[in-house]
Amino acid sequence: MKDSYNIGLIRVVTFPQGDLLNLHGKIIERYYPMLKVTSRCIPDQPYGIHDEETELLAVPKIIELAKGWKDIDALVISCAGDPAVKELRQILDIPVIGAGESTALLALRYGQVFGVLGITKEIPNAYTRILGNNIVGTCDVPGIVSTIDLMAKTGKEKVINKALELKSMGAEVISLACTGMATIGVAKDIEDACGIPVIDPVIAEGLITYYECIKK
């Protein structure tokens, strides 16, 4: 075990250098001080990934970014759709962590009926695979199309209303399915409003990254 680990983190939204680009990395560094995170983002996708088309567009860009990245102990794809995660595990000899599968598996700790709350009509693969038939409701939030809408003034409110709906359908835990939810820090607000546990995808991907690093 080392004293600290260098982590590469890929944002699937195009941001200029600065706070927004580094925000997920900063959250991870706060909760897991042993991890030192460098963030990079894919080019030309200012609205990120929010449907199949934008995911297909992003995958080769993620692979390109990842392939040239030297001197990191692990790579995080900070997106709940886990784009390119499977492909990169075949290519790279370091652990590759996806936000989606990390979040979904942590949700299993907190209940048996799951709300999966993201911004896509389709529930991301990892959530379906891991939480199976025990998912209630739909994944998308009315009025939210991309991660940029989440950052708008009414973004949080819309997400909280959707969470309350999922709770009313029986959800015992909310598994967030868009890392943009972490960007706006809505997990705690949902917990306060709904009184059920909420899994934040950036804290979750950080946890699994930490595990991957220490277990080597």
Next chain:
Amino acid sequence: MKDSYNIGLIRVVTFPQGDLLNLHGKIIERYYPMLKVTSRCIPDQPYGIHDEETELLAVPKIIELAKGWKDIDALVISCAGDPAVKELRQILDIPVIGAGESTALLALRYGQVFGVLGITKEIPNAYTRILGNNIVGTCDVPGIVSTIDLMAKTGKEKVINKALELKSMGAEVISLACTGMATIGVAKDIEDACGIPVIDPVIAEGLITYYECIKK
């Protein structure tokens, strides 16, 4: 978030004060330096929990030990059967972590077909609940009845042979289902012998405990 957390850990095998009693706690402190672990064990069960009868015997003792424990941020029941975990979550107002559910959910990260390797004929509940129908083979190891047998000279060898059998049946990952496997540190040996990931229940319970502490 605090700089460090006080963790109580209950061993379900009766040990005198000393290295063996503290061994799981020391593993957790090594991998998660923010956690400071104090270990206690239940009385009068020198062979631990290894079937339904010994589990039933242990549950009220665990509850008794836990109820009187002050000044801890979280409580770990260091046993893959998660005995008394459900009951204690109703009683205590701190997080209660079981080795079984922690190990089973981490296994989901590493494959879709699971070997569950412990010392009981019945697969512990959390593994069945979380890994469902994708478990191959049986859980027990020929020649091993209790955690004490694991510590015998041939303990490791028997466990490794069983792991190889589970791999030959299709297991893509081995989810250890007895914390005595952590006591003998067999996870790495199995990985070397089988070439597939192995989830160590003490490292797993430590990870989930860490998560429980930081997310508060």
